[in-house]
Amino acid sequence: MLSMLNVGHQWAAGPRRFLFRHTFDRLRSEEAMFVRAEKNVNKLNLSGxxxxxxxxxxxxxxxxxxxxxxxxETELK
Incomplete structure (x- = not known):
């Protein structure tokens, strides 16, 4: 029973998103990550x-x- 709950918990939205994100981040090139970070910095500067x-x-x-x-107030006095 406990193992079934554990398996169900692993495939919930939060842990699944975490696993996918970290897997895809490992497959990205450094240049792609740099471009993405640069774009996020520009967005943040524009927002500021x-x-x-x-x-x-x-x-x-x-x-x-x-x-x-x-x-x-002065007109009322």
């Missing part, structure tokens, strides 16, 4: 730049909203 740009615009919008709120 987009996040910086978005945070800058959000900070500008927050500053404008704060000015607008203060102006509205």
């Amino acid at each position: 730049e987009l996040m910086k740009k978005e945070s800058k615009t959000l900070l500008e919008r927050a500053a404008l909203a704060e000015k607008d709120m203060i102006r509205g």
Whole structure:
């Protein structure tokens, strides 16, 4: 019974994915792995730049909203 559970566990999605990934990684050339890593680094850099740009615009919008709120508050007084 225990051995059947162990065999069933080995072919579950997580361990199967782990085994396939490590098997295929061994078959890849170093150049292919380098190109893939370079592509991932470029994606990460692009994502970081987009996040910086978005945070800058959000900070500008927050500053404008704060000015607008203060102006509205002074008009109410």
